[in-house]
Amino acid sequence: MQSPWVQRTLAIIYPPRCLGCGGLVENTMGLCGDCWRDTSFIAGLTCGKCGTPLPGESDTGETCDDCLRISRPWGAGRSVFQYRGTGRKLVLALKHGDQHDIVGPAAIWMARAARELMENDTLIIPVPLHPWRLLKRRYNQSGLLANALAKRTGHQFCGDALMRVRHTESLDGKNRDARFATLTNAITANPKRAAMIEGRNILIVDDVMTSGATLAAATEACFTAKAAEVRVVALARVGKDT
Template structure:
């Protein structure tokens, strides 16, 4: 009785707000009708390697042009959103706005996209940040997503499975070829976690996928540590490179 009264009082003082615009919503960690409409969730036919949406309908496995041209060092992949409109706004709020509250609902969206290809007994692994960037940002948004996703899927998570010993420049403005050259060999398996990766079906998690260069470096590091299979999961996909 007291607990219900306290919960009611909290809702009166702190009513649920839309994750995107801050407007009133019925439940915590939700989107209002307008923001839900403007959030580009990826549905329908997608590339089986990177999750980018494809035109038409098909019951067979399909791949986008980029994944047909580039050898992907992972098995399958999915993304929850397109990196545009409200999707971009939510990713930037999580990444740069200290909006940790976005991680839990984002993980639910990502889990929904990932379930059709989810391997048995997956190990959820985030893309790492370099130590200097981690100290400046104070958190790794991909690790927040990975931990929340693991809870949704009731799966194991290893937040420090991979390391980024090399401080790479920003990939913004680089061509696809430049991105792959920049990221090649920059991620490694944590020596203390190689045994946890070996023989496991790994799912690599990142906030945004553009060319796939970062995911490729992470996948290669997991394979080097003896991963059985590697899938990728991005909260948002930049579709222009598809």
């Protein structure tokens, strides 16, 4: 651990910057006022399956229109913010810009969003990348988020519990049906880790939830490996107005 003197010295040499715009901020884990206001953090009434914000108030669990139309194999889901504005910028910077300093704050936000989804024996795992895509990108952004979330919450983490056994084309621009068709049988449990999944409560982590096809494929792989319960959390949720 760095001494306070070292930390103060580094802060003078490398003053903390906003994760969104790069402007000066008070600490290394923050957003400036403008970027914070431009990040659509999800609060209040939300869908219990995907975490998308819902209008009004309710004392009971509610489900959004998408999750009413589409069968969700997981039990419950949460998302941190909507995929727009600064939230979208943060996801893209992590996914394609090697901006890994986003992971720490993201883990704090995800821990708050998913606190009701985690039990004592919860195993936290990421949505996997195909080896070819992992080789090209050099890291799995969902793996970074899942690992940081596990450290933050004290739960067990397994980065290779699931595998992409079929290389799929990019889902960008595809409609809901095409996304589900593309992901069919593309994800399976890693035979070497199946014993870790069996009988466990699983929390699957992804960076973005759009149609839910990827998370559905990952969930089904967990249930095939005899998971007891599966829940999901995404950093960002794509909404109808994005």
